[in-house]
Amino acid sequence: MDTGLGSVRARTGAAVADGGKQVPWDAQFRAASTTKTFTSTVALQLVAERKLSLEDTVEKWLPGVVSGNGNDGSKITIRDLLQQTSGVFDYVDDPDVAGSLFRDFEKHRYDTTAPQQWVATAMRHRPLFTPDPKRPRWAYSNTNYLLAAMVIEKAGGVAWREQVEHRIIAPLGLRHTYVAGANPFMPGPHARVTLRTPTGAALDVTEQSLQHTADSAVISTTTDLNTFFRALVTGKLLPKAQLAEMQHTVARTGDADDLTEWPQGGYGLGLRWVPLSCGSGYWHHEGDGFGSYTRTGVTPDGRRSVVISITSNGSTPDLAPFNTTTRKLVDNALCDAERP
Secondary structure: OOOOOOOOOOOEEOOOOOOOOOOOOOEEEEEHHHHHHHHHHHHHHHHHHOOOOOOOOOHHHHOOOEEOOOOEHHHHHHHHHOOOOOOOOHHHHHHHHHHHHHHHHHHHHOOOHHHHHHHHHHHHOOOOOOOOOOOOOOOOOHHHHHEEEHHHHHHHOOOOOHHHHHHHHHOOOOOOOOOOOOOOOOOOOOOOEEEOOOOOOOOEEOOOOOOOOOOOOOOOHHHHHHHHHHHHHOOOOOHHHHHHOOOEEEEEOOOHHHHHHOOOOOOOOOEEEEEOOOOOEEEOOOOOOOEEEEEEOOOOOOEEEEEEEEEEEEEOHHHHHHHHOOOOOHHHHHHHHOOO
């Protein structure tokens, strides 16, 4: 945690489920959907360079990719993708995908399915709605960020992963942040991640290559993510106009699960806004992966920020109460410096 007057850090728990050494300081972890903020930042950098427009349609950049079963890429903009207002089905919710990943993890642990294939899976489903810029509806979909990365690669001329590395990780000196590819191993000190199988047995899921796409591929540390979010909100990564676009939020109508888990605040372009008990609020993006949970928060002026990494030792949390608890931790961290 950065307080504006210095840094504070804390840790608890063991690095492995059955005890032993404590979780390492600055342990690396899979940031999961916190990756989306990295992806959106690169897209907005391309917008600033006039290589891309938020009002471009998906069809313009990816002709024929979003089609069939009522899907129409000509009615979806890049803004819709980053803002989660496209209505495109979330590939993670496909019954076959959910079944194969969660009921037969060992069989698929080292899969590196191409994002185009996941998008094709989403296209087997009808969209949740058709975008309407005058009355935007909202629904969280990981597919949006696979499509955004495919557009980024065409607009930027190189792979999405390389653009994240060259545009964000290297300039900020994030020495312990990586974009996972096919390599399933964690590159530095880390805690082991354990989940329970349907039979109740313990399953170590630390090594896996499933999270390798633009919705979930970043591996980082609390220190590096603090640096990233503070740099983002203080204009070190985006010009003023593009940062304003990122921070323009919409109400999250139409997604009951998300509203249950995050009852307050709005969603911008790969960035959430949540109010604070001491006034104002904070910017963040959560990450929920295979037993690895990331919670972030940075004040609008970038003076105070916090990152929380939680690793499962076997149990899977109910996200509504889990988020209530972690929001309280973030609120305490960001508000304590303001309270007399």
